[in-house]
Amino acid sequence: MGTRRLRVAAQSAAVGAALAASLTACSSGGGQPSNVITVSSAECGGAWSVPGPGWHTIQISNQGTGGAEIDLVNPANGAVYAEIENTGPGTVNPINIDFGSGQYALLCLFSDDSPLPGSTVTVAGHAAGTPAVLPVTYNDLIPIAKTYAAKEEAAITVMAAETATLAAAVRGGNLATARRDWLTAHLQYETLGDAYDAFGDFDDEIDGRADPVGVTSPRWTGFFRLEYGLWHGQSLASLVPVASALNRYVDQLVTWWPTQEVPLADLGRRAHEVIENALEFQLTGHDDYGSGTTLASTLAAISASRVLLGLLHPLLAPRYPGLPSVYSGLNRLQSLLEKERLANGWWVPVSALPGATRQAIDAACGQVLQELAPIASITEPRNTASEFSA
Amino acid sequence: MNSLPEQEPGQPGQEPGKEPGPGRRSFLRGMAGGVAGGVVAGGVAGGLAGHAYRGATADPAVAANAAIVTGRLPAVPFHGKYQAGILPAPSRATAVVSFDATAANRAELADLLQTVTDRARFLTAGGTPPPVGIDGPPSDSGVLGPTVVPDGLTVTFGVGSTLFDDRYGLAAVRPAHLTPMTSFPNDDLDPAQCGGDLILQLSAGNADTVIHALRDIAKNTRGGLQVNWRIDGFSSPARPTGTVPRNLLGFMDGIANPPVKSAAEMNSLVWVDSSTSGEPSWAAGGSYFVVRLIRMFVEFWDRVDIEEQETMIGRRRGTGFPLDGTSLYATPNYANDPTGDVIPLTAHMRLANPRTPQSAPSQILRRAYNYDRGIDQVGDLDMGLIFTCFQQDIGRQFAAVQTRLVDEPLIDYISPFGGGYFLALPGVTGPSDYYGRAMLA
Numbered sequence: 001m002g003t004r005r006l007r008v009a010a011q012s013a014a015v016g017a018a019l020a021a022s023l024t025a026c027s028s029g030g031g032q033p034s035n036v037i038t039v040s041s042a043e044c045g046g047a048w049s050v051p052g053p054g055w056h057t058i059q060i061s062n063q064g065t066g067g068a069e070i071d072l073v074n075p076a077n078g079a080v081y082a083e084i085e086n087t088g089p090g091t092v093n094p095i096n097i098d099f100g101s102g103q104y105a106l107l108c109l110f111s112d113d114s115p116l117p118g119s120t121v122t123v124a125g126h127a128a129g130t131p132a133v134l135p136v137t138y139n140d141l142i143p144i145a146k147t148y149a150a151k152e153e154a155a156i157t158v159m160a161a162e163t164a165t166l167a168a169a170v171r172g173g174n175l176a177t178a179r180r181d182w183l184t185a186h187l188q189y190e191t192l193g194d195a196y197d198a199f200g201d202f203d204d205e206i207d208g209r210a211d212p213v214g215v216t217s218p219r220w221t222g223f224f225r226l227e228y229g230l231w232h233g234q235s236l237a238s239l240v241p242v243a244s245a246l247n248r249y250v251d252q253l254v255t256w257w258p259t260q261e262v263p264l265a266d267l268g269r270r271a272h273e274v275i276e277n278a279l280e281f282q283l284t285g286h287d288d289y290g291s292g293t294t295l296a297s298t299l300a301a302i303s304a305s306r307v308l309l310g311l312l313h314p315l316l317a318p319r320y321p322g323l324p325s326v327y328s329g330l331n332r333l334q335s336l337l338e339k340e341r342l343a344n345g346w347w348v349p350v351s352a353l354p355g356a357t358r359q360a361i362d363a364a365c366g367q368v369l370q371e372l373a374p375i376a377s378i379t380e381p382r383n384t385a386s387e388f389s390a
Numbered sequence: 391m392n393s394l395p396e397q398e399p400g401q402p403g404q405e406p407g408k409e410p411g412p413g414r415r416s417f418l419r420g421m422a423g424g425v426a427g428g429v430v431a432g433g434v435a436g437g438l439a440g441h442a443y444r445g446a447t448a449d450p451a452v453a454a455n456a457a458i459v460t461g462r463l464p465a466v467p468f469h470g471k472y473q474a475g476i477l478p479a480p481s482r483a484t485a486v487v488s489f490d491a492t493a494a495n496r497a498e499l500a501d502l503l504q505t506v507t508d509r510a511r512f513l514t515a516g517g518t519p520p521p522v523g524i525d526g527p528p529s530d531s532g533v534l535g536p537t538v539v540p541d542g543l544t545v546t547f548g549v550g551s552t553l554f555d556d557r558y559g560l561a562a563v564r565p566a567h568l569t570p571m572t573s574f575p576n577d578d579l580d581p582a583q584c585g586g587d588l589i590l591q592l593s594a595g596n597a598d599t600v601i602h603a604l605r606d607i608a609k610n611t612r613g614g615l616q617v618n619w620r621i622d623g624f625s626s627p628a629r630p631t632g633t634v635p636r637n638l639l640g641f642m643d644g645i646a647n648p649p650v651k652s653a654a655e656m657n658s659l660v661w662v663d664s665s666t667s668g669e670p671s672w673a674a675g676g677s678y679f680v681v682r683l684i685r686m687f688v689e690f691w692d693r694v695d696i697e698e699q700e701t702m703i704g705r706r707r708g709t710g711f712p713l714d715g716t717s718l719y720a721t722p723n724y725a726n727d728p729t730g731d732v733i734p735l736t737a738h739m740r741l742a743n744p745r746t747p748q749s750a751p752s753q754i755l756r757r758a759y760n761y762d763r764g765i766d767q768v769g770d771l772d773m774g775l776i777f778t779c780f781q782q783d784i785g786r787q788f789a790a791v792q793t794r795l796v797d798e799p800l801i802d803y804i805s806p807f808g809g810g811y812f813l814a815l816p817g818v819t820g821p822s823d824y825y826g827r828a829m830l831a
Binding site: 067083084085086087089090091092093094111209211212213273276280283286350359362366370372373374376377 | 576694700726768769
């Protein structure tokens with residue numbers, strides 16, 4: 001949203017000032033630069049201060065024996081201003097933000113230790129600074145992941161029935177029926193949101209592209225292989241093994257999926273990434289193996305993103321001012337895509353779109369991706385501390 | 391004055407009169423272009439200096455960049471045991487051009503290789519193209535002005551596996567490890583941008599120098615070569631000064647390379663050695679040359695938060711330091727981080743070079759350039775990496791590294807779409823030698 005863009009612009013403009021800024025740190029021993037704050041698993045920064053509101057860079061020196069994540073938080077509510085992940089022992093890494101008037105504290109998260117809060121630093125005055133975001137916790141995400149997994153399981157079961165119907169249609173020898181059943185089953189798969197290899201090797205078997213092996217390779221299997229055959233004059237008899245194998249893989253997925261756990265960090269990422277994948281593979285036409293239905297696949301990706309956004313909504317609404325733009329952007333893209341559905345149920349291939357139409361779709365997709373981009377970071381699960389020292 | 395280890399002293403500047411007459415090139419038009427040696431003195435002095443500039447410091451990536459930024463570079467000696475463009479750090483400008491050979495027979499192929507050699511010898515040394523009266527168009531494109539400046543030009547010339555089919559009777563002398571490029575699991579290779587009988591990389595301080603050289607070589611080999619695919623690239627100035635050039639993901643590229651000043655390391659990692667590896671004797675002094683054209687989805691990358699970017703790569707974006715280190719060239723201590731708390735086990739640099747005794751022989755000499763060439767089908771910027779590397783054995787080195795990288799987290803943001811496997815030929819040792827002479831002997 002507007003506020004978020006302004007903040008980004010302000011950050012860019014102030015980089016030079018931030019690099020030049022210094023800060024007084026009282027905690028560490030002599031000999032270190034004055035803005036270096038030492039952290040370890042025994043003490044998270046000691047006492048430190050900043051001269052006042054404004055852009056400051058503090059250097060976090062990890063003098064512990066292991067890797068750590070160091071967060072700069074608001075001790076009143078645990079909201080995070082900035083973080084450095086994966087700081088190695090002995091390394092020094094900068095945090096630079098616009099310190100506003102208010103309270104700050106470091107939170108040290110060493111790999112094998114409980115979260116260790118540091119002392120509270122107060123910045124006087126009435127200046128606004130870089131906003132903090134309330135951390136999303138593991139406990140916040142666990143029920144969402146469970147609900148998501150259950151929804152996926154139900155959708156996979158539906159797809160299994162649809163691929164069985166598809167295999168039967170291919171065996172039945174009616175090309176029009178086979179094509180129609182292919183589209184139904186494939187769009188169900190695309191609705192699952194398979195970014196980040198959620199289905200492991202099954203993704204290659206069920207929806208693998210010809211890229212690494214070529215369209216004539218017997219190693220190429222799945223929906224796209226079948227699409228290629230159905231739209232390139234291959235006999236239905238020759239495609240029976242392809243359709244049967246696809247149905248078999250999906251049946252295996254039905255069994256396998258409940259044994260998997262959805263990585264919590266993937267929930268927010270996937271809401272974003274399914275649309276990235278749609279831009280890269282569907283709107284480019286890359287994944288059109290003959291049916292010309294990649295716009296429908298893009299709609300399916302929107303559905304997948306909406307499922308995740310719906311589940312994450314209670315976490316996102318208070319944390320992300322840009323969320324309404326995500327929804328309006330998805331609506332805009334969806335309405336543009338739906339105009340390209342033909343009366344007979346098929347779709348205009350992207351290659352046949354008029355230039356202005358294609359540009360409008362690409363622009364809408366690119367814009368909503370910009371709006372989706374912060375979600376992964378906001379919904380990444382974070383450790384929190386229950387109390388801070390004064 | 392420094393020069394690269396294992397490099398012959400070199401003979402920068404040409405000797406007028408030693409240039410073979412154009413009449414020998416029966417089918418190759420335009421051979422009149424360029425009696426090298428108009429700048430013999432400058433070539434000698436500048437050549438050695440150029441060599442030192444581009445290759446002889448402990449940290450060539452840094453030194454070369456600093457030198458290139460300041461202006462046009464002197465000549466790099468052309469003659470030597472090894473081709474002069476292999477060890478130096480990337481130049482500011484490059485072109486990688488794949489050709490198919492259309493020479494009708496072995497004799498024409500020999501003529502072709504001599505022509506390429508003659509042109510490379512002239513272009514790398516610089517000089518004044520010969521005047522032409524009313525009997526034809528100018529001998530030179532004029533892109534570099536009346537006098538061709540060397541500008542640090544290097545010409546790296548290699549052969550692909552398809553040259554060793556039955557056209558030229560070369561099947562029996564095929565390099566032992568030369569095959570078509572493997573399609574790895576995350577690849578999306580476009581056959582029109584893969585492979586080729588011959589590969590030519592032209593690198594110099596400026597794009598005009600590269601373009602001039604390409605036009606010169608192409609016009610002199612029209613009948614014998616057809617361009618198969620090509621791509622232009624650049625290497626950026628190190629920012630900040632004293633670091634390493636960045637790729638278009640914003641990360642420094644090629645920080646951890648084997649030391650090019652170490653003859654022992656180069657002998658064990660870069661140069662083909664016929665005495666130990668079953669290679670044909672003619673290939674000694676060559677080096678396997680892998681080219682991979684890799685699209686980077688920079689819009690997507692720019693929508694990823696910095697912590698995720700850094701853990702995918704294993705380094706800080708700003709400083710280039712490894713996540714566990716306090717300097718650019720610090721060696722990551724993976725033994726201290728067995729579970730990847732600091733540098734994830736799937737980080738690009740950790741998979742590519744795990745820094746174990748077992749992985750040491752798989753090290754490559756990485757020489758990456760950026761490319762930038764328009765837009766894709768959805769209007770996103772088509773830019774990425776011209777990954778090139780040199781090695782003694784592709785299977786033991788590049789392919790092993792690439793296999794470790796299969797399905798790394800970074801693959802969502804990149805897509806290899808072209809390139810090929812080649813053998814960079816042994817160096818041209820003197821005025822009477824030419825590319826591939828021993829191969830054709």
